[in-house]
Amino acid sequence: MTNDLRSLTEIDRLLHEPARTVIVAILAAVESADFVFLQRETGLTKGNLSTHLTKLEDAGYIEIQKTFRGKYPLTLCRLTEQGRKAFTAYRKQLLEFVERTK
Amino acid sequence: MTNDLRSLTEIDRLLHEPARTVIVAILAAVESADFVFLQRETGLTKGNLSTHLTKLEDAGYIEIQKTFRGKYPLTLCRLTEQGRKAFTAYRKQLLEFVERTK
């Protein structure tokens, strides 16, 4: 019984942080999103969004493309295949937990 | 769409920590459990179990009764009504997230 619960302690910590969960959930739905869009949607500060994005990038969960829109910098983010798989696995684990504890 | 995702950032942080999620999930199933039992089931060290239990107690999510079994101290934990409600709400929020991101 509880051994399945215990598997929660090995959950993907990168995705288990709500700020990053939201970022990844958005990216899972939109093909690509820019920094400003992500900031509006998540409600995060620029600074925190920036560091969360860097962590996701370091993990290989997202790709970041830096370019320009007109004269302003534009930071485009998209989920990698690895990120998508991790997100799917994460959701599966959550669902199993919820089902198990009914 | 994303406004629902954003609600994740207000998730109950106390329950969102996997170690505590497991503790509470166990307590939700067993009426009451002692320290040694919880340690075996969760795999936590005594020290960490102790501090997590204290946090849950401070939040009013569990009650801790200190007594003796024979000559040895016995720490009994049980979920409070408040804890049970919080746990139910937490699971509901997880489920909604999983459903929304399908």
Add this chain to the structure above:
DNA sequence: GAAAACTAGTTTTTTATACAAACCTGTTTG
């Protein structure tokens, strides 16, 4: 045309906290 305000971020500092290690009090065992 220069100061002020704004865009789009990054870096640094602060604060919180999870985990590990050490410690404590009493009991049993060799």
Add this chain to the structure above:
DNA sequence: CAAACAGGTTTGTATAAAAAACTAGTTTTC
């Protein structure tokens, strides 16, 4: 009676989330 064990608590440390400060350039205002 010393060492090991039971059942914990307290303290120390390292990570990391959040807040604040900073950067680099652009547009607006006076």
